[in-house]
Amino acid sequence: MSAAIDCRYLEMEFGAAGGRQTVLRGINFTASAGRLTMIAGPSGCGKSTLLSILGGLLTPTGGDALVFGKSLAGMTPRARAAYRREDVGFIFQQYNLVPALTAVENAATPLIIGGARRAVAIERAHVELAALGLADHAGKFPRQLSGGQQQRVAIARALVHAPRLIICDEPTAALDSKTGEAVMVALSAIAADPARAVVIVTHDTRIFDYAGHLIELEDGLVIRNEIISDAEVAAPAPQARRKRDKAAPAPGRRAAA
Amino acid sequence: MNFLGLQILWADFGKATAMILGVAFSTLLMAQQAAIFVCLMANSASHITSAEDVDIWIADKRSDYFDDPGALPAGLVDRVRSVDGVAYAAPFLRRGAIVDTSAVIEQAILVGVDGASLLGAPQKMLYGDMTSLRSADTFIVDRRGYNDIWPGEEIAIGRLLEVDGRVLKLVGVADPPSPFISQPLIYVSLSTAALLAGEASPSFIVARVKDPAAAPAIAAAIEAATGYSAFDSKAFGQRTIDYYLENTGIPINFFITILLGFIVGAAIVIQTFFLFVTENLRHLALFRAMGAESWPLIRMTLVQCALVAAIGYCLGLAAAAWFFETVPGKVPAFKGFYLPAGVVLKTGAVVFAVAIFSGLISIRRAIRLDPAIVLRG
Known part of the structure; x- marks a missing residue:
């Protein structure tokens, strides 16, 4: 598997001089395409900030992050917007669907923002929704869909423009366990694509079984960086699998370089 | 992007309607009052301008206008x-x-x-x-x-x-x-x-x-x-109109009414559109997070404003046109009153300027918005 993400001494500070707050204190890790990378840690540890940097929403104040070879630190705002438009798909905790748009229109949004013709974008969005089992719900508004269906629309939206990096912010936090599992099965299948990297930030220990690479942060530092063998990564029936021991790596796991 | 903007606009039908009615009301008030003013001023010289067989009017030096004749x-x-x-x-x-x-x-x-x-x-x-x-x-x-x-x-x-x-x-x-x-x-x-x-x-x-x-x-x-004073018909007509403009309270009264129409309409449109954009800031931030640049967002907002302005303007103008189509035939005081093309065009220019202004001041917040807020819950 090729290195899709390469974080080098990544630092992030907020606030003006005197009131500066350091959120990331030199993050180092690499993550591969074709493997689901999960970032965990307590509230305030810097997970969302790291995700924002990888998604091109924030510029790091120190170090660099290379995503598929693109340096995020040196990007101009315009280049960052283009990066987000072309290379990144977002999946949010609260789905962030636009209530005024139907499922298919929501799913087509990244293509429309990217300048695709509406008919082309809608057609492509229909294909993505159908692949996620939502063909019959394409014309419905978000309020007419269940939480799981909304999250699948959000996944379709994240995939529709074929980005290489999918970043997910607590994708199962608002879902019940069964729906959350269904969403994770879908994300695992997406993460298996060797040309694509999927990064999930989560508090939800129920979904750790799906991680192919687990990174744990605390106080802006990586305290655990573990590649999980393919044999141990959850298949579509995770409830049958034992819960991993977060404190001690299970046999067969290896530490990331 | 414009498609997304229009879908979002119509989804909030209540606000869209409020903005359209605000523009329509403002258009009606400005166009109707301005037209009445223009017609009233034109009427002050109507006898002069309609006397097509007269080329020159000779008047007493002390006569300021048509309704102030001397004895020659x-x-x-x-x-x-x-x-x-x-x-x-x-x-x-x-x-x-x-x-x-x-x-x-x-x-x-x-x-x-x-x-x-x-x-x-x-x-x-x-x-x-x-x-x-x-x-x-x-x-x-x-x-x-x-x-x-x-x-x-x-x-x-x-x-x-x-x-x-x-x-x-x-x-x-x-x-x-x-x-x-x-x-x-x-x-x-x-x-x-x-x-x-x-x-x-x-x-x-x-x-x-x-x-x-x-x-x-x-x-x-x-x-x-x-x-003695002598004027060609055009100059004497203008002299009469100028007298009424400069020496009566009519222009200021109409100006105040037109200004009120403008202020009320503008306030409704600006406030409602500002609220509309504010309530949609999260979606605008989402679009920015997805890579939308400032200009497409500005253009999307301006298209929303222009559409609201166009519909409201047409409704207001239709109401004003209906007034001038029906009332002058029934109310003798309004006989000959009409909606001048200049009033239609200038009212349109004002209405669209207000709409574009309201769009620009509303979108300013969205442009400055940090797209990372979409990840902050």
Whole structure:
């Protein structure tokens, strides 16, 4: 598997001089395409900030992050917007669907923002929704869909423009366990694509079984960086699998370089 | 992007409707009041501009405008006729008069025209013929004046009316443009006017010239030759309008009404659109997070504003057009009032400027928005 993400001494500070707050204190890790990378840690540890940097929403104040070879630190705002438009798909905790748009229109949004013709974008969005089992719900508004269906629309939206990096912010936090599992099965299948990297930030220990690479942060530092063998990564029936021991790596796991 | 903006706009139907009605109300108020003002000002010079057979008006130096005539010497007309370029000149009388039916005594405007040339007489007759004025003790009244003098009665040529103490016979009903002062217009020949009580000296001398294009130059020559003020019709009409603009409270009153229409409409549109954008900030941030740059977002917002403005403007303009299509035919005070093209265009320009302004100040927050907020819950 090729290195899709390469974080080098990544630092992030907020606030003006005197009131500066350091959120990331030199993050180092690499993550591969074709493997689901999960970032965990307590509230305030810097997970969302790291995700924002990888998604091109924030510029790091120190170090660099290379995503598929693109340096995020040196990007101009315009280049960052283009990066987000072309290379990144977002999946949010609260789905962030636009209530005024139907499922298919929501799913087509990244293509429309990217300048695709509406008919082309809608057609492509229909294909993505159908692949996620939502063909019959394409014309419905978000309020007419269940939480799981909304999250699948959000996944379709994240995939529709074929980005290489999918970043997910607590994708199962608002879902019940069964729906959350269904969403994770879908994300695992997406993460298996060797040309694509999927990064999930989560508090939800129920979904750790799906991680192919687990990174744990605390106080802006990586305290655990573990590649999980393919044999141990959850298949579509995770409830049958034992819960991993977060404190001690299970046999067969290896530490990331 | 525009497609997304329009979908979001129509989804919030209540706000879209409020904005459209705000624009429509503002358009109606501004267009209607501005049109009434323009027509009212035009009416102050309507007698001058509609007297197509008169090229030059000669007035007393102290006469500021058409409704403030002086008393000119009878011999002045010959001096005017002697000026090069003048084809014909005749005296013209305009003064107040009292009309007395058995039922009502009313103030009227007496217009005396030269019986031979009928220079300055109304061009359009509804009943009878203007030449009938050449008979002694006859008069013609305007349509609105007839209704004022004999309210609700059918038009009956030949009926009698006491004007300034002398009984005259009605020989026709004219349809002149509405005057600024809404009193009956009583047209008589100068020979009949001389028999009435009150001033009979000419108020103006009206002249027709051989070459209408040379009217301003000939007016200057008349002024030089006679020592009296002389204006071509366009200049005299403008002088009258300017008098009302500068010396009455009419412009300021209309300006205040138009301004209120503008302020109320603008306040509704700006506030509602600002709220609309504020409530959609999260979606705008989402679009920015997905890579939308500032200009497409600005364009999307401007398209929303332009659509609201276009629909509201059309509705408001339709209401104003309906007013001018129906009311002037039913309410004599609004006779001849219309919606001038200039008012339509200028109102449109103001409405669209307000809409674009409201869009720009609303989108400013979205442009400055940190797209990372979409990950902050």
